[in-house]
Amino acid sequence: MVNSGSIxxxxxxxxxxxxxxxxxxxxxxxxxxxxKAREEARFGSANPDFLAWAAQYDAGPAVGSRSLANHTAWLSQRTCRVLRLEGDMTVETRVRLVVAELKRLALLPHP
Structure with missing residues (x-):
C-alpha cells in the first residue's frame, strides 16, 4: 500500500x-x-488564510492533527521503519534514498 498524506x-x-x-x-x-507558487499555478491565487495556517505547522499548537509536534509523536509510535527526509533535496535524491531503504528492508530486489 502507498499512502500520501497523514493518516x-x-x-x-x-x-x-x-x-x-x-x-x-x-x-x-x-x-x-x-x-504559494503551487496554489497560484493551480487556482490563479493563493488564499492568505490558508498560507498562514500552513505556516503554523512547525511551531503551531499541538491541538489537532496537523503539526510537526503531533506528526513527530505519531512517528515515534509506529511499529515499522520510518525514513525521515528533511531539508531541500532533489526529487532524484529522495527517490534514491527511498529505493535504497526499500532494498535494505528487502522490499525491493537487489540488482
Whole structure:
C-alpha cells in the first residue's frame, strides 16, 4: 500500500500496516513559497488564510492533527521503519534514498 498524506487517528491497525513510512519535511522558509507558487499555478491565487495556517505547522499548537509536534509523536509510535527526509533535496535524491531503504528492508530486489 502507498499512502500520501497523514493518516493520524485512523486507528492502530491501519497506522501500523506499513513496512516503511517516508516522512518528508521542509522548513517553512522553503515550504511556504513553494506552496504559494503551487496554489497560484493551480487556482490563479493563493488564499492568505490558508498560507498562514500552513505556516503554523512547525511551531503551531499541538491541538489537532496537523503539526510537526503531533506528526513527530505519531512517528515515534509506529511499529515499522520510518525514513525521515528533511531539508531541500532533489526529487532524484529522495527517490534514491527511498529505493535504497526499500532494498535494505528487502522490499525491493537487489540488482
Amino acid at each position: 493520524m487517528n485512523y486507528g492502530d491497525y491501519l497506522e501500523n500496516l506499513f513496512d516503511l513510512i517516508v516522512f518528508l519535511y521542509l522548513p517553512a522558509e522553503i515550504r511556504i513559497p513553494r506552496l
